[in-house]
Amino acid sequence: MLNNPFKKTKYITVSQQALRKTEDTLETKPSIPNGMWVKCDGCGKIIYNNDLEENNKVCTQCNHHFRMTARERIEFIIDKDTFEEFDKDMTSDNPISFSGYEEKIRRMKENAGINEAVVTGRGRIIKEDVVICVMDSHFMMGSMGSVVGEKITRAIEKAIELRLPIIIFTASGGARMQEGMFSLMQMAKVSAAIGKLNEEGLLYITVLTDPTTGGVTASFAMLGDIILSEPGALIGFAGKRVIEQTIRQKLPEGFQKAEFLLEHGFVDKIVGRNELKSTLKKILFIHNRSK
Incomplete structure (x- = not known):
């Protein structure tokens, strides 16, 4: 059985210019390597991994010991x-x-x-x-x-x-x-x-x-x-x-x-x-x- 056969469907058209802009944005978006940042289990802050290593794996924000x-x-x-x-x-x-x-x-x-x-x-x-x-x-x-x-x-x-x-x-x-x-x-x-x-x-x-x-x-x-x-x-x-x-x-x-x-x-x-x-x-x- 058809469900709501007279319902109007809206179609969104995207111009080629908009598609190219999106592709350009994706290409220029910086790539962040895995493991560069870590979330602290103590305070929930995001810490730069190098800073954490330099501080002997102790959070600089809350003193949580990893x-x-x-x-x-x-x-x-x-x-x-x-x-x-x-x-x-x-x-x-x-x-x-x-x-x-x-x-x-x-x-x-x-x-x-x-x-x-x-x-x-x-x-x-x-x-x-x-x-x-x-x-x-x-x-x-x-x-x-x-x-x-x-x-x-x-x-x-x-x-x-x-x-x-x-x-x-x-x-x-x-x-x-x-x-x-x-x-x-x-x-x-x-x-x-x-x-x-x-x-x-x-x-x-x-x-x-x-x-x-x-x-x-x-x-x-x-x-x-x-x-x-x-x-x-x-x-x-x-x-x-x-x-x-x-x-x-x-x-x-x-x-x-x-x-x-x-x-x-x-x-x-x-x-x-x-x-x-x-x-x-x-x-x-x-x-x-x-x-």
């Missing part, structure tokens, strides 16, 4: 040409034959440019020797599998052998479900290694970055002699919604943010990224001179 890769953080925090990496080629197996796990690890290696969710090694922070572990949220959200636990444990043992302090930068979504119980075992293994480090009287500093959650928070992240955090970092065990559903109560504003944890005694100090290297230098200097 996440860094492990390589970026090492380059930022460790003196140039002093970093010596440990266990670089160690990679994950598939201990419980989880479907698709090998392929996911392969993609992560290609995308993140590292073999696992943590990079470990030794270097200097303003001429102070240190062993360092840096977790990377860009590799499976920094989840802690057997290789992550093994690399951190070996780094702690190396710190004991070399009689050096150790700094661990945490960034993790928690235990890696694709490895089941093998992942959960790493909580006890790393914590036991830190216990040995403590018996030797060596310094252990943790720097909590966004996000630090799950089994990492429940183990070695909170065992530092000194616990620092970057501003605004998400720090906790279970997610906010899970806790609210369990206790049937509304949680306070800013719950699980670094500032909330500082107020309640879980964190010793919140340090902005641009002051972090000098702050670590001071701590290491005081510790080394007091031995």
Whole structure:
């Protein structure tokens, strides 16, 4: 059946001159390369990417701290040409034959440019020797599998052998479900290694970055002699919604943010990224001179 057969249809005619003008406008319109600008998750402002990089990935408008890769953080925090990496080629197996796990690890290696969710090694922070572990949220959200636990444990043992302090930068979504119980075992293994480090009287500093959650928070992240955090970092065990559903109560504003944890005694100090290297230098200097 015809629908409104007597309806008049308006046709718009466009002159050849107008078409040529449109084509000329498109040709002269500037082309902006991808990645030149980035939107801040904190204030919503559009930031020139070069300015963000020059400010160590900290928003110049609201001080929001963007996440860094492990390589970026090492380059930022460790003196140039002093970093010596440990266990670089160690990679994950598939201990419980989880479907698709090998392929996911392969993609992560290609995308993140590292073999696992943590990079470990030794270097200097303003001429102070240190062993360092840096977790990377860009590799499976920094989840802690057997290789992550093994690399951190070996780094702690190396710190004991070399009689050096150790700094661990945490960034993790928690235990890696694709490895089941093998992942959960790493909580006890790393914590036991830190216990040995403590018996030797060596310094252990943790720097909590966004996000630090799950089994990492429940183990070695909170065992530092000194616990620092970057501003605004998400720090906790279970997610906010899970806790609210369990206790049937509304949680306070800013719950699980670094500032909330500082107020309640879980964190010793919140340090902005641009002051972090000098702050670590001071701590290491005081510790080394007091031995």
